[in-house]
Amino acid sequence: MKNFLASRRGIILVGSVIGILAAVLQKLGNPGNMGICVACFERDIAGALGLHRAPIVQYVRPEIIGLVLGAFIAAYIFKEFKPRSGSAPLVRFILGVFAMIGALIFLGCPWRALLRLAGGDANAILGLFGLSVGVWIGTIFLKNGYTLGRTQKTYKAAGWIFPLLMVGLLVLMLLNPQIEGAEKSGILFYSLEGPGSMHAPLVISLLAAVIIGFLAQRSRFCTMGALRDLILFKHTHLLSGIISLVAAAFVTNLIFKQFNFGFSSQPVAHSMHLWNFAGMVLAGLAFTLAGGCPGRQLFLAGEGDGDAAIFALGMIVGAAFAHNFGLASSTAGATTAGMVATVIGLVVCMLIGFTMKERTI
Amino acid sequence: MSKIIDARGLSCPQPVILTLNELKNTTETQLEILVDTVTAKENVTRAVNSQGWQVDKVETLDDEYKIVIYK
Numbered sequence: 001m002k003n004f005l006a007s008r009r010g011i012i013l014v015g016s017v018i019g020i021l022a023a024v025l026q027k028l029g030n031p032g033n034m035g036i037c038v039a040c041f042e043r044d045i046a047g048a049l050g051l052h053r054a055p056i057v058q059y060v061r062p063e064i065i066g067l068v069l070g071a072f073i074a075a076y077i078f079k080e081f082k083p084r085s086g087s088a089p090l091v092r093f094i095l096g097v098f099a100m101i102g103a104l105i106f107l108g109c110p111w112r113a114l115l116r117l118a119g120g121d122a123n124a125i126l127g128l129f130g131l132s133v134g135v136w137i138g139t140i141f142l143k144n145g146y147t148l149g150r151t152q153k154t155y156k157a158a159g160w161i162f163p164l165l166m167v168g169l170l171v172l173m174l175l176n177p178q179i180e181g182a183e184k185s186g187i188l189f190y191s192l193e194g195p196g197s198m199h200a201p202l203v204i205s206l207l208a209a210v211i212i213g214f215l216a217q218r219s220r221f222c223t224m225g226a227l228r229d230l231i232l233f234k235h236t237h238l239l240s241g242i243i244s245l246v247a248a249a250f251v252t253n254l255i256f257k258q259f260n261f262g263f264s265s266q267p268v269a270h271s272m273h274l275w276n277f278a279g280m281v282l283a284g285l286a287f288t289l290a291g292g293c294p295g296r297q298l299f300l301a302g303e304g305d306g307d308a309a310i311f312a313l314g315m316i317v318g319a320a321f322a323h324n325f326g327l328a329s330s331t332a333g334a335t336t337a338g339m340v341a342t343v344i345g346l347v348v349c350m351l352i353g354f355t356m357k358e359r360t361i
Numbered sequence: 362m363s364k365i366i367d368a369r370g371l372s373c374p375q376p377v378i379l380t381l382n383e384l385k386n387t388t389e390t391q392l393e394i395l396v397d398t399v400t401a402k403e404n405v406t407r408a409v410n411s412q413g414w415q416v417d418k419v420e421t422l423d424d425e426y427k428i429v430i431y432k
Contacts, residue, residue: 003399003403006403078399080398080399082397082398082424084370084397087370087372142374142375142378143378147371147375148372149370150369150370150371151370151371151372152370153424220400220403220404222373225373225374228374229374232374232378233374233377233381233408233411235407235408235411237407290372291372291373291374292372292373307372
């Protein structure tokens with residue numbers, strides 16, 4: 001059977017659905033230009049679980065759960081659920097940690113960078129430029145034979161673990177629902193102010209994300225892959241997906257009056273251009289070395305890829321480090337510790353790129 | 362017997378890189394590429410088509426795919 005969503009028109013359709021749903025989620029309560037942000041939302045989950053205690057970013061985001069479960073459902077229906085693992089998991093974990101640290105210097109993953117652009121936040125241009133440079137560095141390593149090695153087939157039950165973890169988070173959330181004015185409900189933390197306190201209704205967030213996860217698994221939507229394939233092969237297939245995402249989110253933002261152009265007073269953003277750029281160089285390089293943007297890693301995890309799941313867990317742990325050690329930026333800008341971490345991250349990623357290659361490729 | 366490129370178990374975009382490198386250097390007019398995910402199958406198919414090669418057939422073997430291409 002031909003997979004329509006993997007065609008050019010299919011990926012354009014998927015990009016626009018994501019763009020529209022993201023803008024709608026923002027309208028329904030998610031933070032500014034953050035209808036969906038994989039990095040920010042994993043960071044909020046880390047906060048809700050108490051892995052870090054930054055009070056303004058604590059919420060078990062149903063979007064993350066939905067993205068994984070949507071991909072899981074699609075993979076099962078279309079017989080693409082293939083449990084696999086064992087391609088340098090520790091390296092992928094470390095890449096996840098630094099990908100998150102880089103994303104939190106900029107304040108957003110590639111998905112949010114696109115949504116920030118679609119909302120008029122000009123700082124996103126620096127971030128997207130940095131992302132492209134990071135991906136470009138990654139493609140040089142790929143051309144020179146960089147590989148984390150082959151993955152292996154594993155038990156069906158092993159492929160279920162990450163989707164089940166997501167179900168577990170959902171159950172935790174239903175057992176410990178948000179209490180008006182309380183920062184803790186049972187074992188979960190909630191934000192009383194800041195981005196963590198802003199969210200669309202749980203059911204809507206979850207459903208929208210299941211739809212996106214389903215479509216993205218079928219279409220192989222990947223924001224990093226879009227830039228990588230353009231640079232490496234001059235292929236524009238995935239690129240058309242992210243362009244349609246920006247266009248659709250832009251139009252929807254105009255309709256909802258959520259578009260506001262400029263560098264200053266943008267929601268959950270800062271204007272330290274160099275660090276918006278550098279943070280995303282780090283994130284882009286880490287995503288390229290790991291083979292997918294944070295969204296794509298969730299979809300892969302949903303179809304049974306244990307290495308992608310390890311990367312996602314690395315991002316959640318990276319978020320905890322980022323806030324516990326004061327590495328994450330705020331609207332006031334990047335921190336000195338964050339700058340140091342960016343440089344360390346770049347060095348680590350470059351070392352991974354230089355040392356992990358097969359000559360035969 | 363045509364040459365076989367084994368791209369099983371490799372993550373994106375390595376199956377495509379392996380295939381394109383081989384297409385660039387080969388003197389053969391027929392090649393086989395082994396992959397183990399549908400994504401890799403789609404990506405490789407798209408990439409070889411863009412290089413003027415045609416997909417002859419895709420055989421499904423167990424959990425893997427053998428893509429036979431020719432020029």
